[in-house]
Amino acid sequence: xxxxxxxxxxxxxxxxxxxxxxxxxxxxxxxxxxxxxxxxxxxxxxxxxxxxxxxxxxxxxxxxxxxxxxxxxxxxxxxxxxxxxxxxxxxxxxxxxxxxxxxxxxxxxxxxxxxxxxxxxxxxxxxxxxxxxxxxxxxxxxxxxxxxxxxxxxxxxxxxxxxxxxxxxxxxxxxxxxxxxxxxxxxxxxxxxxxxxxxxxxxxxxxxxxxxxxxxxxxxxxxxxxxxxxxxxxxxxxxxxxxxxxxxxxxxxxxxxxxxxxxxxxxxxxxxxxxxxxxxxxxxxxxxxxxxxxxxxxxxxxxxxxxxxxxxxxxxxxxxxxxxxxxxxxxx
Amino acid sequence: xxxxxxxxxxxxxxxxxxxxxxxxxxxxxxxxxxxxxxxxxxxxxxxxxxxxxxxxxxxxxxxxxxxxxxxxxxxxxxxxxxxxxxxxxxxxxxxxxxxxxxxxxxxxxxxxxxxxxxxxxxxxxxxxxxxxxxxxxxxxxxxxxxxxxxxxxxxxxxxxxxxxxxxxxxxxxxxxxxxxxxxxxxxxxxxxxxxxxxxxxxxxxxxxxxxxxxxxxxxxxxxxxxxxxxxxxxxxxxxxxxxxxxxxxxxxxxxxxxxxxxxxxxxxxxxxxxxxxxxxxxxxxxxxxxxxxxxxxxxxxxxxxxxxxxxxxxxxxxxxxxxxxxxxxxxx
Numbered sequence: 001x002x003x004x005x006x007x008x009x010x011x012x013x014x015x016x017x018x019x020x021x022x023x024x025x026x027x028x029x030x031x032x033x034x035x036x037x038x039x040x041x042x043x044x045x046x047x048x049x050x051x052x053x054x055x056x057x058x059x060x061x062x063x064x065x066x067x068x069x070x071x072x073x074x075x076x077x078x079x080x081x082x083x084x085x086x087x088x089x090x091x092x093x094x095x096x097x098x099x100x101x102x103x104x105x106x107x108x109x110x111x112x113x114x115x116x117x118x119x120x121x122x123x124x125x126x127x128x129x130x131x132x133x134x135x136x137x138x139x140x141x142x143x144x145x146x147x148x149x150x151x152x153x154x155x156x157x158x159x160x161x162x163x164x165x166x167x168x169x170x171x172x173x174x175x176x177x178x179x180x181x182x183x184x185x186x187x188x189x190x191x192x193x194x195x196x197x198x199x200x201x202x203x204x205x206x207x208x209x210x211x212x213x214x215x216x217x218x219x220x221x222x223x224x225x226x227x228x229x230x231x232x233x234x235x236x237x238x239x240x241x242x243x244x245x246x247x248x249x250x251x252x253x254x255x256x257x258x259x260x261x262x263x264x265x266x267x268x269x270x271x272x273x274x275x276x277x278x279x280x281x282x283x284x285x286x287x288x289x290x291x292x293x294x295x296x297x298x299x300x301x302x303x304x305x306x307x308x309x310x311x312x313x314x315x316x317x318x319x320x321x322x323x324x325x326x327x328x329x330x331x332x
Numbered sequence: 333x334x335x336x337x338x339x340x341x342x343x344x345x346x347x348x349x350x351x352x353x354x355x356x357x358x359x360x361x362x363x364x365x366x367x368x369x370x371x372x373x374x375x376x377x378x379x380x381x382x383x384x385x386x387x388x389x390x391x392x393x394x395x396x397x398x399x400x401x402x403x404x405x406x407x408x409x410x411x412x413x414x415x416x417x418x419x420x421x422x423x424x425x426x427x428x429x430x431x432x433x434x435x436x437x438x439x440x441x442x443x444x445x446x447x448x449x450x451x452x453x454x455x456x457x458x459x460x461x462x463x464x465x466x467x468x469x470x471x472x473x474x475x476x477x478x479x480x481x482x483x484x485x486x487x488x489x490x491x492x493x494x495x496x497x498x499x500x501x502x503x504x505x506x507x508x509x510x511x512x513x514x515x516x517x518x519x520x521x522x523x524x525x526x527x528x529x530x531x532x533x534x535x536x537x538x539x540x541x542x543x544x545x546x547x548x549x550x551x552x553x554x555x556x557x558x559x560x561x562x563x564x565x566x567x568x569x570x571x572x573x574x575x576x577x578x579x580x581x582x583x584x585x586x587x588x589x590x591x592x593x594x595x596x597x598x599x600x601x602x603x604x605x606x607x608x609x610x611x612x613x614x615x616x617x618x619x620x621x622x623x624x625x626x627x628x629x630x631x632x633x634x635x636x637x638x639x640x641x642x643x644x645x646x647x648x649x650x651x652x653x654x655x656x657x658x659x660x661x662x663x664x
Contacts, residue, residue, distance in 0.1 A: 033647075036647070037645065037647040037648050037651065038648075040645050040647065040648075041644065041645050041647075041648050044642070044644075044645060132646075132647070135646075136647070139645075190522070191520050215550075215554060216554070218547070218550070218551075219550075219551045219554055222547060222548070222551055272640040272641070272642075273640070275639045275640050275642070275646060276636045276637075276639055276640045278639075278646040279635065279636055279639040279646040279649050279650055280632070280636065281646070282646050282647055282649075282650030283623065283632065283650045283653050283654065284620060284623075286650060286654050287619050287620060287622065287623070287654075288616060288619060288620070290619060291615065291616075291619070300612070300615065303611065304608045304611055304612065305608075307607045307608055307610075307611040308604040308605070308607050308608045309604070310376070310604075310607070312373065312376075313369065313372050313373050313376060313471075314464075314467075314607060314610040314611040314613070314614050315365075315368070315369040315372065315373075315464070315468075315614055316369050316370075316372075316373050317611050317614075318611055318614030318615045318618060319369065321615050322615065322618050322619075
């Protein structure tokens, strides 16, 4: 693998080089990991100052029209001359071993748009590596000169948190709900959403979208104000990806929020905090990786069962496990 | 320290023995840690089957009337012949080094009630140990035959999550808000609350309490249904600790929820999952404790600064740190 050649290709904006580099950061082979780390480090200083894209995290359960939204929203941005990359964090693929097939088919127009780059979710990935892999893919897209990087997730388990920790702003996409109908919104996601978009505000669903938007506007007002929010944020808005309506207004709000955060130091503070967070995560994951090796793994399950069944206590079982794997005793 | 003697005292319900045992689990001295682990293990099997209290997590920001509520609610329970223990998780004391002074003064009547046991927050505790310390104190109170253990937190940072992971049910106490006024409710707490109590539903605040209760009832309906909730839960209710109104209704709802969870297997499943969780936490904390030693700590800060300033990347910095502390290389 010629790292210098890959680097030159990426800086030039060569899509094939970018694809190959993302494949490299997705690999778990130790020599690939080393090469990937070197590549990212080298790209950091490319072009004097590092290039910065607007990183938008986007979450929504299946059926809210995420693909249609990305197709419409991405197309609007490329129409304005912006270059857009779309990456996916798919926690389910880590378990099922299957990738989201047809990522490009479901965004038919955008995938043929020369201003856009769509990367399907990798298959067979290690769950603990999802964050790092995607974060490094984002760095590669930035180095390749993309203006906007959309990081999409279906929002299973912890994936929104992972995506939020690598995004400059976080958008939650919802479908209109009838009356009191439950939306399946995890409570924690309200904590990280900057903008809630009620999609499908068209045709028969328009009235329901309007009610849902009002409901969420009310719910957002009940929650605690965050220092990184200007007046009026987080906010709920209506869009119709199908009718291409509201997409420009949503983009205007994202820009307004971004500008305010840049001017008030929140943008760079958040990026610095995120970089530190990922560094600490790397270190912690490496230490905890000791638990994933054969004997520790078996002991963790076996002793965990004993604790769950009430046969022993957490402290006694933990000491036994650490003893077995030869780690230093329980501290703190 | 005579562990067998302490054990006998606790099983008999001797308050002095219980106090001394809690002091023991609060200690970070390695020999105390070992003795504490042995004591908890020994008490597990005391009396044939382990005693089980209802563990109620309770959170509320300063000013919502938490002490008055506990005083009234605890007094109502002891009046019914139940024995009540009150423990506090105070994350701020870990930082400031000061304990919540006057825990007993602020619950004047309850502290003199023979059916109640109030344990003030310890000072100078290590933040990472807050969870274990309190969880072990809960186990001691259960072994001492208390029927209800109230675990109180002011809800700074992660403390609600910590408390929720050792509680059978979680209660959030709120004050009435005027109109759209923000309540300072962290979004994540909606995820874990089983019952939201709007306190101070008395006098001039009664109308505001009613509106606030309706607002939160509406917000709770918008959120995803959890398998451990029967119909109607989580719910918002009004209470007045001052006028002693609504406390019996709140207790009836807690019992209804508890009964339903017991009958449907959620109670024991949650306890088993919590025990496994705390075991895994013990193991992970012990491994991560390596980062708290002198050289690793300095390297973590130093390299973290470099990453935050964009001088290096998370992966490169992490590899450098692991190399410095002699840990196995970054995996996953």
